[in-house]
Amino acid sequence: MNFHQKPVSYVESLTLKVLDLPGMSRFYAEVLGFETIEETSRETILGVNGEAILTLRYAPEFKAKARRFAGLYHFAVLLPNRKELGKILLHLHEQKIPVGSSDHQVSEALYLSDPEGNGIEIYRDREPDEWQWRGEQVHMTVDPLDVQEVVQASNDEKWSGMPAGTVLGHIHLHVSDLQAAHDFYTGAIGFGAVANLGNQALFVSDGDYHHHIGLNIWNGIGIPALPDQTAGLAHYVIRVADEAAQQAMRERLETYGAEVQMDGEVLKTVDPSGNRIRILTA
Numbered sequence: 632m633n634f635h636q637k638p639v640s641y642v643e644s645l646t647l648k649v650l651d652l653p654g655m656s657r658f659y660a661e662v663l664g665f666e667t668i669e670e671t672s673r674e675t676i677l678g679v680n681g682e683a684i685l686t687l688r689y690a691p692e693f694k695a696k697a698r699r700f701a702g703l704y705h706f707a708v709l710l711p712n713r714k715e716l717g718k719i720l721l722h723l724h725e726q727k728i729p730v731g732s733s734d735h736q737v738s739e740a741l742y743l744s745d746p747e748g749n750g751i752e753i754y755r756d757r758e759p760d761e762w763q764w765r766g767e768q769v770h771m772t773v774d775p776l777d778v779q780e781v782v783q784a785s786n787d788e789k790w791s792g793m794p795a796g797t798v799l800g801h802i803h804l805h806v807s808d809l810q811a812a813h814d815f816y817t818g819a820i821g822f823g824a825v826a827n828l829g830n831q832a833l834f835v836s837d838g839d840y841h842h843h844i845g846l847n848i849w850n851g852i853g854i855p856a857l858p859d860q861t862a863g864l865a866h867y868v869i870r871v872a873d874e875a876a877q878q879a880m881r882e883r884l885e886t887y888g889a890e891v892q893m894d895g896e897v898l899k900t901v902d903p904s905g906n907r908i909r910i911l912t913a
Contacts, residue, residue, distance in 0.1 A: 639837045639838035640838075640869055640871045640876065641840075641869070641870055642867055643869070643911070644685065645685060645706055645864065645865075645866070645867040646685075646686040646687075646688055646864075646866055646867070647686070647688065647749060648693050648863060648864075648865045649689055649747060649862055650693055650694075650695060650862050651747070652672075652675060652689035656675040656687060658745055658746050659675075659677050659685060659687070660677065663793065664793045665677035665678060665679065665685065665792075666680070666681070668681060668683055672689075673688065673690065674687065674688050679797040679798075682798075684708070684798070684799050685706070685799075688865060690860075692860050693860055694860055695861075695862055696748075696857075696861055696862065699805075699851055699854050700854055700856065700858070701804070701805050701807050701850070701905050701906060702856075702857040702864040702905075702906065703749055703750065703802070703803075703805070704804055704805050704845070705750030706751060706752070706802050707753070707801045708753045708754070709756065710755045710793075710794065711796035713739065714784050714785055715797075716739060716755040717785030718785045718788055718789070718790040719741070720732075720741060720781055721782060721790065722790035729743065730742065731743070732776035732778060733776055734772065735754075735771045735772055735773065735774075736772040736774070737756065737761075737762045737771055738757060739757075740752050740753070740776070741753045747862060752803075759839075762841060767824075767825065768825060768826055769834075769842075771826050771834070771841060801836075801843050801844060801845060802844055802845070803846075804845065804846050804864075804904070805847060805848075805849065805850040806848060806906070807848070807851075807853050807854045807855070807856075807904045808852065808853070808903060808904070809830060809832075809833055809846065812833065812903060813846075815887065815903050816833075816835045816844060816846065816902070819880075819883045819884045819887035819900075820835075820869070820880065820883070820908075821837070821879070821883060822836055822843065823837070825839075826841070831849065833846045833847075834846075854904075857905060857906075864907075866907035866908060867907075867909070869910045870910075871910060871913065872912070873913060874912050877910055877912050880898065884900050898911075
């Protein structure tokens with residue numbers, strides 16, 4: 632099943648506020664192998680095969696984080712297969728980039744940070760028929776990754792950038808209140824709660840994916856929203872099937888009491904922790 636096609640709603644892209652646009656642009660293009668789609672003195676749009684995944688935005692008033700805020704924990708780049716995961720693992724090792732790893736049972740993942748501390752996951756999914764469901768809950772683990780097997784899957788092929796078929800698989804957010812996040816993302820956005828880690832983290836998705844959005848309180852309960860002039864997550868984009876799906880989401884958001892604004896064809900809202908969302912139609 633392709634979890635990035637209609638009728639499934641999914642996270643398509645995100646925008647980061649950055650302090651060093653040239654340096655960050657080089658990192659994502661040269662180290663991680665994204666295509667530079669568009670570039671100005673204030674913004675770089677990066678992606679794969681002309682499809683935007685990440686926008687880097689600079690303004691002179693942006694400042695570094697001085698404390699913990701709600702916002703981005705990591706964004707997750709989904710590769711098309713295990714071979715590509717093995718290739719980029721070897722590439723990152725050659726570049727001397729510190730990398731963590733984990734086997735989540737539904738997926739195999741690498742973890743790193745960009746030069747400004749934004750978290751990145753690079754992963755490949757196992758086939759959906761290999762996922763274990765217990766009712767409406769998917770079984771996910773945090774087991775050690777078999778790095779040797781992943782490397783062997785590369786077949787000694789040379790890495791040459793993000794391959795065709797790469798998409799933004801999910802986004803994981805710091806929130807200030809997990810129950811409020813649950814109510815917003817399941818009730819107003821309309822995703823299903825598919826996994827949780829005690830009272831620490833929650834995972835939600837559409838169309839029986841293992842998760843499109845992760846939510847956690849690891850930065851602390853009651854943390855403030857990220858200020859507009861602080862570097863980090865500016866907003867992320869949810870793509871829905873059509874105008875009817877967007878309108879239904881708008882009505883749920885209004886019933887919930889969320890901030891809602893239509894900007895042309897873009898529905899804008901904000902979650903209870905201040906994470907900004909743009910909702911577009913396919």
